[in-house]
Amino acid sequence: MDKKVFMQWVQQRHVSIPQLLLAHYTDLRMDEQELVMLLHIQSSLDKGDAFPTPEHLSTRMTLSLDECTSILGQLIKKRLLSLESHLNEEGIVSESYTLEPLWSSLITLLSRWDEKEAKADQK
């Protein structure tokens, strides 16, 4: 085995997926393609690229450019992804994705279940 490849492996970053997301993405009405798209977006955010384009996503996924655009739209519509606009000092607007709505939805879901359980225990 090639030492150069091994160093590439050892020095790569890892995307960290919370087990609770993996266990409950279907409860958030997401399918596997949507989940993986969010992982690609997380990976881009980790690398400092806050606005991966549908073109970029399409080269990494089994999906066409149109399918990527459509899934991004669905994720925003389902409130699992959102776009933030930033105005820099020179007055130039830039956009970045945020997964905040995803985490917020997941927490709301877990809290509701926890309340239900607490009520069931009281009976």
Added chain:
Amino acid sequence: MDKKVFMQWVQQRHVSIPQLLLAHYTDLRMDEQELVMLLHIQSSLDKGDAFPTPEHLSTRMTLSLDECTSILGQLIKKRLLSLESHLNEEGIVSESYTLEPLWSSLITLLSRWDEKEAKADQK
């Protein structure tokens, strides 16, 4: 926000996905459903459950039991997943999944690309 839910969040495990897998799963002829199935299997292995059943996977994914069985079969056929048999001291056979073929295939791919690049540089 609920403190109990927060503690559940903080104490959960994370599944660590190598960026190189996320970048190259399509080069290994995998689609998003296959990738997520391997993540579920990795997550089970991390928890000490070495043989997640199609039934278990089906409750976590958008796929039916038959679809899970079929994708597991495909992954084994494509040599991205394999089953190992273990004989314990009492003579009972148990089975466990291993992702070794996946990592092996990914490394072979990266090594081949590295060789090609090295040759191209020599010209």
Added chain:
Amino acid sequence: MDKKVFMQWVQQRHVSIPQLLLAHYTDLRMDEQELVMLLHIQSSLDKGDAFPTPEHLSTRMTLSLDECTSILGQLIKKRLLSLESHLNEEGIVSESYTLEPLWSSLITLLSRWDEKEAKADQK
């Protein structure tokens, strides 16, 4: 490079340290030896060993058995680590470490800072 070693590398688990812990352990009055001891405990918990002994910790760290016992005591005293007792169905008591007090302290710290900042902004 040795393929067997590479597979050992690729298939190992990772301990995930939250950046907020790395940035603020000194604010929780911990030093580097205490932090690394908690990482070893986290690593044991992840592997399903809920009660790593001072002997085990001592073989993994630069510390003697007495030093390990003493640091474990300090961590419990500082409320960054605690021991839980469990009674199983056969009436046997087992003990396990939990990092819940660590996470709780870190969150309390971050919340206090956030409140201070919010008040400062109101002025």
Added chain:
Amino acid sequence: MDKKVFMQWVQQRHVSIPQLLLAHYTDLRMDEQELVMLLHIQSSLDKGDAFPTPEHLSTRMTLSLDECTSILGQLIKKRLLSLESHLNEEGIVSESYTLEPLWSSLITLLSRWDEKEAKADQK
């Protein structure tokens, strides 16, 4: 609990420590302070800051500025850390840390053990 703090928690990055490093840093003649310094450097590299200064490290650790400078020197001397110089297009030189020697040393160690074991098995 404060939603803002929770979102800060959920959206933070994690530093991924390979279990093999945690298990074997003492075999590489490192102590806990040196290990944590390397984790801080890894964390900086992950955030895109390739050259954290001793001043920065000192604010995050229990160590004084002089102690940080001294430990950085030791890590370089022990060949666990190195500095790379880069010349950019405008002819300006910048420096960055790399943990490549750490990973290389760890792998050499594991390979040697593996060889010894293989020889022992042959006898």
